[in-house]
Amino acid sequence: MNTSNLVCMANRIGQFFASMPDRDEALMGIAQHIQRFWERRMRAELLAHLESNHGEGLDAITLDALRAHRDLL
Template identity: 40%
Template sequence: MQTETLIKMANQIGDFFEAEPNQTQAQQDIANHLNRFWTLDMRSQLAAYVKEKSGAGLHQQVISAISAHLKV
């Protein structure tokens, strides 16, 4: 899948949890959402993108969530 599509979708998820007062929880929630609703391929592709390209274009909180909690 095009990485741009994944970035856009992941950032939208990040946007929702941005208002969460507990940002540690928000990181967990972002990753949980990806784990529960995205296929393993989509998650792996995004994780690889974060690793290889430092997640350029992704919101910082999304990058942190992926790095810390994403199941791949």
């Protein structure tokens, strides 16, 4: 899977949840969506990108969600 495609998809999810008034709820929503609907290998590759490239290309809210709820993924 192409990492840049995963980053784009994760950012689109983040953009959807960014409109929520409760930021903590938004962060949880992003993480839960990725956990529920992405294959394990997709989640693993995104987390590897977070580790090796410090989440380069990820929007701030998406990056915060992945860091805050890493154990869920």
